[in-house]
Amino acid sequence: MSNPLTMKIDPITRVAGHLGLTATVDPNTRQVINNQAYTYVTMFRGFEVFLRGRQPPDAVHITSRSCGVCGAAHANASVRANDMALGAVPYPLGQALRNLAYAMTDTIYDHSIILNVLEGPDFSAEVMQQYYPSCWQAAQQTQAEYSDIHGFSTIADIMTALNPFTGWLWQKSVKYQIIAREAGVLIYGRHSHPPMLIPGGIGTDLSVGESLFTQYMYRLTKLTAWTKVVIAAWMDLANFLIDNCDYEKQGLTYAAPTYISSYGFESPVLYSNLGDNYQDIYKNYDSLANTAEEGPQTVFRATIVRDGEFLSNSFIDLNVSQLEFVNSSFYHDWAKITSPFTETDPIGNTLAWGLQDSDGVNLYMYHPWNKTTIPNPMAPNFMDKYSWDAEPRLVWKDGGMWAYETGPWARLHAVAKYHPHSPIVKNGEISIELPTISELPSDLPSGAGPAWTVEWMPPDYSSTLSRILGRAVDMAAAIFTAWDNLEYALEVYMKNQSNPQTSRPWKQPSFSLGVGQYEVPRGTSRHWMVVKDYTIANYQYHAPTTANVSPRDNNCNGPWCINGQAIGPFEMAVINTKIMEEVPPDQWVGYDFLRAIRSFDPCLVCAAHFEIKGRNKKLEHIITPVCNS
DSSP states (O other): OOOOEEEEEOSOSSSSSSEEEEEEEETTTTEEEEEEEEEEEOOOOOHHHHTTTSOTTHHHHHHGGGOSSSHHHHHHHHHHHHHHHTTOOOOHHHHHHHHHHHIIIIIIHHHHHIIIIIIGGGGSHHHHHHHOHHHHHHHHTOBOTTHHHHOOSBHHHHHHHTSTTTSHHHHHHHHHHHHHHHHHHHHHSSSSSOTTEETTEEOOOOTTHHHHHHHHHHHHHHHHHHHHHHHHHHHHHHHHHHHHSSOTTTTOOOSSOOEEEOBBSOOHHHHHTSOSSHHHHHHTTTHHHHOOOSSOOOOBOOEEEETTEEEEOOHHHHHHHEEEEOTTBSBOOOTTTSOOSOSBOTTSOBGGGGOBOTTSOBGGGGSTTTOOOOBOOOOOOTTSOOBSSOEEEEEOTTSOEEOOBOSHHHHHHHHHHHOTTSTTEETTEEEEEEOOOSSOOTTSOGGGSSOEEEEEOOOSSOOHHHHHHHHHHHHHHHHHHHHHHHHHHHHHHHHOSSSOOOOOOOOOOSEEEEEEEEEETTEEEEEEEEEETTEEEEEEEEOHHHHHTOOOBSOOBSTTOBTTBBOOHHHHHHHTOOOOOSSOGGGOOOHHHHHHHHTTOOOSSTTOOOOOOSTTOOOOOOOOOOTTO
């Protein structure tokens, strides 16, 4: 064997920042040696610390500031935790407005940018020509199956359209994400930190409601056509890479599906009837999947899958099972030095199923309702602590414990396999009809006009390409939701234009618990809140990436453990990725590793850094405007 190569990429650009990767690679096999791949988060934020002592509604707007791209994701998870803790849920019209806004910002806006501006350049003509010339040659000779929709003749044309700044898809993504944000802002008032989201409803001004819905529909029409183009292009590109470039299992996380998903785009009527106190709202949550009402139905639903085994479709089970450790993270363990806020959930289930760890510590101390964030900065050590990201784990009634994944592939796999009554599922696969657009935007191909039924069978594995395709198909789910809720909301509004009801007043409890777990572009966002005397006594939250980037530790129990360890999805994806670059090892950039990681949740380029080379140290040119081209 040639001498191993140590590849370090820090920062990883084109993701929500402060993420690094180090991997030891065999130049002959082109793969990671002995699972020696580590991803790590390099910055402490502290939101959970300075939320303590504030009033609960503040959390909606403070946690939104976690990110300048997906702030509405945290705001929506937080507002659901507030709905529960403060005993108030929106009227149906208010919930429909929440769904309408979120379908645009974050989902359509975010996915457009992620696919074509952040992930797309890794598969662009510029990269393929230099690092994957044989694949590029094949792309030039391969006709695109969906050319009648997206307008590109060959796969090489799609790759060229993904070239940064100059590519057609790259440029149009900049334009159409603006249109999506405009549609969302009509309801939210602003993005990415929506001020209109409030416990128990939404503060949107409907004094000109008919105009608001008309303007939203105008933008939704354009975005429906745009979504057809994006999905068709990525389906062609992904299928080509699988068939011609040996890319089907690149970036595999786990050999069998191991993931969670939760609720997303809830039924306006059912959510509005969950209850008026935290116990009832929590108890009734699973009615969102198990019953039906007139009007839009809940699209995404709670699911736990472990090593290919379906465990539960209950939001309550998902909450009881979630733990968080810090064995490999820059924090102090709180379990032996603090008291629990609660040992049970609101309906009496003992958290973590009443199990204990090997030291006899009750595992409910590691449930997020009981976690205390105590930072402990130190030098990174991959044999000890090496990341500011904590370690989310699930524990089941049989004592099994494991790391898990979340994301668009996971939630689409969940509804296709285990929720046949989801409105986007037909015959065990994703099936979403995107309607005819008669007045097509002049800059989109004519094939984006006719109705198109997007059909996708999510594969039973999460790989680089299945995650990317899941993200593309997820756009169709958002467009479907937008049309469905728009029709419903307009009908409800027109019945009572003079006094449309959207929001219920929230309460100020002396004690309550709240949990909001919501499907967002990158996966399941989870927020937990303990309220005492209408004050936040404890607040914890997980972005989807918290689980996906989770550092490895020994909190694993079962045949799915790898050498006794729980290894997070990011690290598993790198371990199961082969470097395919057709250049000598000393010229490897690590594109395949980066593709695997970016396929989870790349964000705006807040991690990108400028490096100014040359003697004069002068930056002559930064960016060319493309929004109006």
